[in-house]
Amino acid sequence: MIAVIALAVGIVLGLVLDPTAPDWIQPYLPIAVVAALDAVFGGLRARLDGNFDPRVFVVSFVSNVLIAALIVLLGDELGVGAQLSTAVVVVLGIRIFGNAAAIRRHLFKA
Amino acid sequence: MGQKKLVNALVAVLCVLLGVALVTQVRRTEVGDTLADQRPQDLVVLLDGLQRREAALRKEITDSEDALHRLRESGDRSAAALEEARQRTVALGVLAGTVPAAGPGLRLTISDPSGQLNPELLLNVLQELRGAGAEAVQIGSVRIGVDSAFTGDSGQITLDGVKLTQPYQVVVIGDPPTMDAAINIPGGVIDAVERKNGKVVSKQEQRVEITVLRPPREPRFAKPAN
Incomplete structure (x- = not known):
């Protein structure tokens, strides 16, 4: 519940303040957002499963974002940045779909 | 107990950050400044393509100007030839009796x-x-x-x-x-x-x-x- 409210507060803050991302973070921001969304969906699924642990959520969130950013950085250094970014988005997308399916089963029993 | 509160607070902070980042990224994408996100190698390919296209267009301009020049010159020449032929016609017409x-x-x-x-x-x-x-x-x-x-x-x-x-x-x-x-x-x-x-x-x-x-x-x- 806290998380949902916090997310809404963050969106409103972003809309109101209209912050500009610093240049160095710009290549990583989209991937980091997708990674964080993956963590959020995972947390939501765990909560519905009844085994949500805030500590696991925090660790998975931070590590997801960091690893995603690292992969993009590594890809850029190796010259395959675009392909690796696509790979990360695909993998995270699959995970998000999996989590969403589990959440759907909980909510609609189907 | 205090540690649990701290973790909960961290969850809230992370979610706020995610919201802000989400909005920022969406806003940036909407602005359409996509070149700023591109990787240097992609930009190089893009620039290369643009330069090749520029060279092709410049060549086309030069060719077209040459053609224009050529056509204009030949137009002048044929106009002069026509004028000369007309004068000869008149001169011959005087001798042949076909013009006053x-x-x-x-x-x-x-x-x-x-x-x-x-x-x-x-x-x-x-x-x-x-x-x-x-x-x-x-x-x-x-x-x-x-x-x-x-x-x-x-x-x-x-x-x-x-x-x-x-x-x-x-x-x-x-x-x-x-x-x-x-x-x-x-x-x-x-x-x-x-x-x-x-x-x-x-x-x-x-x-x-x-x-x-x-x-x-x-x-x-x-x-x-x-």
Whole structure:
């Protein structure tokens, strides 16, 4: 519940303040957002499963974002940045779909 | 217990951060400044493509300008050729009798009260004038051309099928003093006319006009041979 409210507060803050991302973070921001969304969906699924642990959520969130950013950085250094970014988005997308399916089963029993 | 609160607070902070990041990224994508996100190697490929396209377009501009230049030049040339051809047509038309002519020349009045002048004598007058540089000649109401012919008998002269009436009026364009001198030569055409009781009055004029035309003739057999 806290998380949902916090997310809404963050969106409103972003809309109101209209912050500009610093240049160095710009290549990583989209991937980091997708990674964080993956963590959020995972947390939501765990909560519905009844085994949500805030500590696991925090660790998975931070590590997801960091690893995603690292992969993009590594890809850029190796010259395959675009392909690796696509790979990360695909993998995270699959995970998000999996989590969403589990959440759907909980909510609609189907 | 305190640690649990801290973790919960961290969850909230992370979610707030995610919201802000989400909105920021969406906003940035909406602005459409996609070049700023591109990787250097992608930008290089993009730039390369643009440069190649620029080079191709520049080449096209040069080619088009060359073509324009060429066409304009050939247009000038053909205009000049056309103008020259037109002038030649007019010059040849004067000689062939197909265009009106004007210029300095003579007016001859040849009277033949006793009707003794024959076609050969008039032909001699014409030859003498031509020899003196006559460029256009009209006798009576007939323009003289390359195929003009005097026929008939003494006092009944026909020129190109048109009967000439007395006195014979000759209008000729050329250098007046030269032609005047040519017909006045002792033993020349004037002497010959006077021997047959005729009379020639020659008048030099700075400007005479010949407006009678001959119809242009298409050669039936001869064709330009080149």
